[in-house]
Amino acid sequence: MKPRLSDIARIAGVSKATASRALANSPLVKEETKRRVLEVAKQYNYQPNALAQAVATKRSGILGFCMHKSQHPYFGHSFFGPMLDGAIEEARRHNYHILVAPADPANTTFDEHFIQDSIDGVILATFTPMEPIQEFRRRNIPLVLVNDAVPTPNNAFIVQDEYGGARAVMRHLIEERGHRKIAFISDRLSHLSYYLRYLAYLDAHREYGLEIYNNPKIKLGNVWGNFPRPDRQKLEMLGQKVREIEGTPIIIEGNDSSQARDAVYPILMATDDKDLPTAIFAATDSLALGTIEAIWEAGLEVPQDIAVAGFDDLPMSAAFTPPLTTVHANPFEMGQAAVQELLKLIANPQRESAIRWVDTHLVVRKST
Amino acid sequence: MKPRLSDIARIAGVSKATASRALANSPLVKEETKRRVLEVAKQYNYQPNALAQAVATKRSGILGFCMHKSQHPYFGHSFFGPMLDGAIEEARRHNYHILVAPADPANTTFDEHFIQDSIDGVILATFTPMEPIQEFRRRNIPLVLVNDAVPTPNNAFIVQDEYGGARAVMRHLIEERGHRKIAFISDRLSHLSYYLRYLAYLDAHREYGLEIYNNPKIKLGNVWGNFPRPDRQKLEMLGQKVREIEGTPIIIEGNDSSQARDAVYPILMATDDKDLPTAIFAATDSLALGTIEAIWEAGLEVPQDIAVAGFDDLPMSAAFTPPLTTVHANPFEMGQAAVQELLKLIANPQRESAIRWVDTHLVVRKST
DNA sequence: TTGTATGCGTTATCAT
């Protein structure tokens, strides 16, 4: 059977304490003894029981990667899969492991069996309400949030430059392509990422002295869904501030290309030619692709009649016809950054909260 | 600070043993006492230390999901991401957690710190050499292989119906579309999945009395790469047998669409029109997409001049122009099946090895 | 029905 530390100690003719020290390469133990213990350990293919080590040291070497989401896709999602990869690679580099744990939002508190006391730190990869965040805090579990920021001490926040990326899209559309009537389509703006992209959309109009696209045929849907809108404090942390809704953004309840297609097509058909936008900025690639389909169905060409730009740079966006102009995101890098910040927090739990920015950049292709 | 079992016991005025039993809802303890203990536990927000439970019970409730692969993408891969999701969902349903652990093939043995003694079972999601498999066996760690099968007792194998899916493609090409000159392009055939698809390609020719496509302009590359070819025993387990290479498959060292494009284009240009295939079956969607690009560059049309079919049904394949005819795979379902079989193995380690098949099905779109 | 004592496999403290 599996050899225990006591077995190795006995065979090597030392105490458990010495054996333990020898295996940990402690300077306290004589080279000669150390050599003997290691030899026995190797011979018997001894591997320490990590669980027992964990309870003894109060350190498990496990990081939790949580998604507060009730159903898949979790890592089948083209953003979170690569993010997990980045986290895995960085964790591995520092001899940590990753435990994946979707947490059903139905349970507002994380009563996850394993999470509770056995994890050295946690990464929350999706938007999470305050309650579980406070719970981690009460339990002194170091915490990193991805794509979110909350006014609590001793946390880290990994956010990609949504605003900057979206501004780059608008600059491209306006300066390089000369558009002046640009529509915006998005999932609900209560999602912080989308809200920031919308802010950039608005601000770009102001920068260039443009009127915001207004089409009475678009009726403003439920802009926030059932979620609270991003608050002043949170936006301030990200260097932004609350703005009122202007113009006529097309709001979809979801991020599905078919929903986008179904929403955009009737709008295109109902709108007078002169009121048609010359470009559409979609808050996500998925919506951009659906939008392009709707444009085709309406008998128009992309980008000749209407240009379309997205955000995310999904793998399929480059292969699409026409290849999509979009903002390249770096989920892998975000995963790496999340683990890096988490390890800093574990090393120093009193570390003050900090925001870590991950860059985005515009990729111009054929759809604009 | 965090309350311990001993705290709860003391406050509730019972022994640790009784408290432990009460929390486990043991029928041994009086309802009245149970109620009191649970109340105290709730009041103090007690959560058991899963690590300590694990060492005491020798059961961690953690399942390892290993990928024997030296670099990403791990779960950013469109096949393994959804597979992990399936595993997560099924594990969650049975109160298990998943620890993700890429294992560098450079270390042929899994010296992964945590894996060794602290995991109730393991899923190997990528091809893995025999050595680590034997190692898990020696350590009595229940093991499930995905898309592979080896002649060992007490394991489970989850395999998708590669052969059946590929036969369906060939039937479609030959019967419904009338093709008689069908080329095959693939990553190295030492990969079991691809080899099985190739076998179906060969067998379909035999079924319909067709000659296998032969093009002297295609020089047979390194069909197996540096890996061992699938052996007789393994194929027998899967109901197949070893066949010699016939015809002129185009072999790429990798599964990259650009590699496929670069390989196919010169072949198309060098081949006399009369010797051109009328259809190409690509062993993966990724290769299919690259093949289509090469066909365009050669000034030909898909599917009018050459039809193309793939295998995998990547998300991007449906959005491609033309939408790709392919075989739909179910990685999510494979992940679920893997956990189900693993839990059976944990419950009964003496369970005899079994193969669990996961269906595939043809999806006909515009590329054929 | 409950309590006592021991075990799980380590690390850490305190002697020697």
Add this chain to the structure above:
DNA sequence: ATGATAACGCATACAA
């Protein structure tokens, strides 16, 4: 430099 022993937090066999 090494060993005896406690501690980590819980589960459970055995006693009562």
